[in-house]
Amino acid sequence: MIEITDQPLDPARVTNLVRRDGNGAVVTFLGTTRDHFEGKRVLRLEYEAYYDMALKKLEEICREMQQEFGVEDVAISHRTGLVDIGQISLIVAVAAPHRKEAFYACHKVVDRVKEIVPIWKKEVYEDGSRWVACEDHEFSPSQGAAAETPGH
Amino acid sequence: MIEITDQPLDPARVTNLVRRDGNGAVVTFLGTTRDHFEGKRVLRLEYEAYYDMALKKLEEICREMQQEFGVEDVAISHRTGLVDIGQISLIVAVAAPHRKEAFYACHKVVDRVKEIVPIWKKEVYEDGSRWVACEDHEFSPSQGAAAETPGH
Amino acid sequence: MKIEVRFFALYRERAGCSRASLDLPAGATVADLTAEVRRRHPGLAPPEVSIVVAVNTDYAEPDTVLNERDEVCLIPPVSGG
């Protein structure tokens, strides 16, 4: 199951989608919005998605997990729009007969979501905002339109 | 938070115990009882614990995570007694500012629980039962009192 | 030919628009398109940064040839999750 929604995410619902009696291990990742960036207080986040392509890339990631780990039971739920601090922006649930595959596949799904899925996050501060990029390696709020790193 | 209980486990409650606004990543493991072992249908499981020592070892594992990964927010909930197929026998929830530590620490906690915590699981079949040992490498139901491997 | 381009997130804000219609010669490639976009919107991305382009909901190479009615989007560095 994959979805992109502007409604609050429900970890129990997403996790239960992958549970089956043959699966002994379920690993769930929750990405939650942090309250600070380089000492600045973040007030809230705004997520924007290129929906058609994002859904397609999420489907690709699920297929990758099947090929790489033999894992079939994957659920990904991504939130868009305004998200308050401490709320969940991403849920990835993976189930497998054994824990090793479940842990590896869940971790890999999260990495891949952050690499290839066209969704963007804007942090809003008291005195400004910035589009987060590539795991915070790129922009700093003080630099404004600073250099981007090529490729992602 | 650590607990050993004969009541059904609640993933949402255990997961919420480790969530904080400074933690951007929450990884939750659910261990659920599988419905088969080497082609035999498992009807239910029975868990037995040496409570005092098990609680002490769970506490030790939490301290290990602090030392090894700098991870402080760990919750472990283990069920004992009769557990039906598909139900949750173990919950491990770990939260950290970033996902890598959360994934590694959660995986490590589960490994350590299965290595050092004195809790035992008995699988009940239609025509018998067996005490599971060391990740299924040891006993087979057809052999009954087969050789144990030393150390665990 | 006319190519419709969509801008997202950082690029949408820097360009000041979410869509633009570009006139490109027949047989133009993704590289031709990003060159034209840079000409129109010099502040979109520094010269040393390559602008990533999706064509019909897949990442496209610079030598990909464009066609009218292709769905073309500029993809700033992603940051989902």
Added chain:
Amino acid sequence: MKIEVRFFALYRERAGCSRASLDLPAGATVADLTAEVRRRHPGLAPPEVSIVVAVNTDYAEPDTVLNERDEVCLIPPVSGG
């Protein structure tokens, strides 16, 4: 001295009891205790398998010296989770 021993899970079922009181000489070690347990319960574990012992809720080495009132438990291979 008298040492109280608890049996869990597989060992409890094989021994047919959950507790036993053993008479051991003063200064006896964990190894002495497991030897005595094997003598009383030959079917508890095959000779090539070492019986793991916890003393006062920690895993104990074979040369650990026991004292009266120690909490001594036999720990079959664990299988939690």
